[in-house]
Amino acid sequence: MNLSIAEENHIKSIYKLQEGxxxxxxxxxxxxxxxxxxxxxxxxxxxKEKKLIEYEKYKGITLSPEGRKAALQIVRRHRLxxxxxxxxxxxxxxxxHELAEELEHVRSEKLTNRLSEFLGxxxxxxxxxxxxxxxxxxxxxxxxxxxxxxxxxxxVVTAVTDQSTALLAxxxxxxxxxxxxxxxxxxxxxxxxxxxxxxxxxxxxxxxxVAKNIMVRPV
Amino acid sequence: MNLSIAEENHIKSIYKLQEGxxxxxxxxxxxxxxxxxxxxxxxxxxxKEKKLIEYEKYKGITLSPEGRKAALQIVRRHRLxxxxxxxxxxxxxxxxHELAEELEHVRSEKLTNRLSEFLGxxxxxxxxxxxxxxxxxxxxxxxxxxxxxxxxxxxVVTAVTDQSTALLAxxxxxxxxxxxxxxxxxxxxxxxxxxxxxxxxxxxxxxxxVAKNIMVRPV
DNA sequence: AATATTATTTAGACAAATCTAAATAAATAA
DNA sequence: TTATTTATTTAGATTTGTCTAAATAATATT
Numbered sequence: 448m449n450l451s452i453a454e455e456n457h458i459k460s461i462y463k464l465q466e467g468x469x470x471x472x473x474x475x476x477x478x479x480x481x482x483x484x485x486x487x488x489x490x491x492x493x494x495k496e497k498k499l500i501e502y503e504k505y506k507g508i509t510l511s512p513e514g515r516k517a518a519l520q521i522v523r524r525h526r527l528x529x530x531x532x533x534x535x536x537x538x539x540x541x542x543x544h545e546l547a548e549e550l551e552h553v554r555s556e557k558l559t560n561r562l563s564e565f566l567g568x569x570x571x572x573x574x575x576x577x578x579x580x581x582x583x584x585x586x587x588x589x590x591x592x593x594x595x596x597x598x599x600x601x602x603v604v605t606a607v608t609d610q611s612t613a614l615l616a617x618x619x620x621x622x623x624x625x626x627x628x629x630x631x632x633x634x635x636x637x638x639x640x641x642x643x644x645x646x647x648x649x650x651x652x653x654x655x656x657v658a659k660n661i662m663v664r665p666v
Numbered sequence: 667m668n669l670s671i672a673e674e675n676h677i678k679s680i681y682k683l684q685e686g687x688x689x690x691x692x693x694x695x696x697x698x699x700x701x702x703x704x705x706x707x708x709x710x711x712x713x714k715e716k717k718l719i720e721y722e723k724y725k726g727i728t729l730s731p732e733g734r735k736a737a738l739q740i741v742r743r744h745r746l747x748x749x750x751x752x753x754x755x756x757x758x759x760x761x762x763h764e765l766a767e768e769l770e771h772v773r774s775e776k777l778t779n780r781l782s783e784f785l786g787x788x789x790x791x792x793x794x795x796x797x798x799x800x801x802x803x804x805x806x807x808x809x810x811x812x813x814x815x816x817x818x819x820x821x822v823v824t825a826v827t828d829q830s831t832a833l834l835a836x837x838x839x840x841x842x843x844x845x846x847x848x849x850x851x852x853x854x855x856x857x858x859x860x861x862x863x864x865x866x867x868x869x870x871x872x873x874x875x876v877a878k879n880i881m882v883r884p885v
Numbered sequence: 886a887a888t889a890t891t892a893t894t895t896a897g898a899c900a901a902a903t904c905t906a907a908a909t910a911a912a913t914a915a
Numbered sequence: 916t917t918a919t920t921t922a923t924t925t926a927g928a929t930t931t932g933t934c935t936a937a938a939t940a941a942t943a944t945t
Contacts, residue, residue: 453932473893486933488894493931505893505940536780549772558765561755672902692923705903707924712901724910724923 452552455521457490461510462518470507519583525551526572527562533573540573540624541615575606575625595658599665603628609660622648671771674740676709680729681737689726738802744770745791746781752792760834794825794844814877818884822847825881841867
């Protein structure tokens with residue numbers, strides 16, 4: 448199956464939005480891809496034709512088994528390139544996403560597998576997301592919640608779900624990265640903001656918006 | 667200047683065909699790009715508009731200074747990726763061209779420069795072609811002639827000008843790669859074929875066609 | 886349940902990059 | 916120099932991926 452870049456991007460975003468088995472709506476996908484709902488409808492027809500998604504008018508989209516397979520390949524390439532950029536080229540955490548968005552579209556299994564080997568077959572990427580292996584299998588992510596939901600006091604950052612440059616740069620500035628341990632000092636119910644403290648840093652208050660995108664597990 | 671992949675490919679091929687200062691013809695460019703002359707004409711208008719080429723109807727194409735600069739960036743990326751694939755991922759000589767054709771279109775100066783550094787700032791690629799530096803400067807290739815023109819008897823392979831998989835695989839099978847030393851045993855005037863011998867291999871006869879694409883210098 | 890709102894799809898248009906077929910210019914041969 | 920061949924360009928069509936505006940379906944509200 449030969450996919451265009453546009454098709455790959457749609458498949459990848461459907462995969463991303465389809466947590467569990469929920470259907471993905473036209474609007475959500477358009478928002479995720481920074482495009483228009485009408486364009487998504489067009490693409491949905493094409494991807495249905497190619498049997499990569501299940502789609503009925505007005506009923507939303509889910510990946511077919513083949514679509515999921517394709518998505519996992521793309522995700523694999525994306526996350527391996529992120530590892531390469533961080534581990535080998537010394538890019539920082541927040542810079543690699545956009546570059547990986549481009550590199551992931553070089554569709555060569557041989558290249559992908561050689562790259563993985565070269566990197567020591569890593570199983571998580573620099574954001575803490577698991578990397579599918581050549582067959583699409585990936586380690587089940589360890590249980591984690593978003594920072595605003597966490598009930599433990601001492602936590603470790605395991606992933607960041609919003610990969611926008613703005614958020615990642617913000618976290619970087621605050622000394623927060625994967626594996627960073629932090630302590631929750633207070634919850635402010637008024638605006639759901641949270642006061643946290645990272646070792647050797649002054650305590651900071653972060654908005655609910657930000658907290659939602661920081662995944663943590665108790666430490 | 668933001669170039670599309672199609673535009674980059676045209677610029678690169680014009681650069682390749684424009685040896686010295688000769689103009690590049692519509693037909694030659696169409697052949698090189700495996701497209702049609704009419705398509706080249708269309709693209710020429712666009713590239714002229716963007717001031718990357720000099721072009722007058724029926725008078726052929728040359729790169730403008732900005733066009734040459736763009737071409738050198740693309741060539742730099744291409745050759746660095748080839749180094750990466752061969753040196754780091756253990757790809758063989760003849761496999762890397764097609765992959766580099768894709769990777770070269772990731773236009774990030776930071777990535778390119780980091781990659782170069784990671785590779786130890788190489789100055790020639792696995793085919794023996796010089797790699798432009800970040801400013802577009804590259805080592806003047808050492809004097810070389812094609813194998814069919816060479817007058818010395820003992821030669822070393824410095825480059826291969828035709829990067830087709832077929833030729834590279836052929837050379838690989840015959841044990842000929844960059845740096846291989848060979849000896850010319852005979853010229854056959856009848857069909858301009860050449861008998862050559864590589865150390866520890868039986869002598870072989872190669873056609874003029876092949877010989878033209880093997881660049882050598884006396885050793 | 887009827888109405889209003891929101892989500893989705895359709896219809897028709899557009900830009901990029903390509904093509905074929907026809908027209909025209911340039912080069913070559915008679 | 917005229918005729919023929921070759922090279923190039925133009926005109927108009929096609930495909931892919933996108934868009935806007937209008938129409939329709941689904942959902943929410945009164």
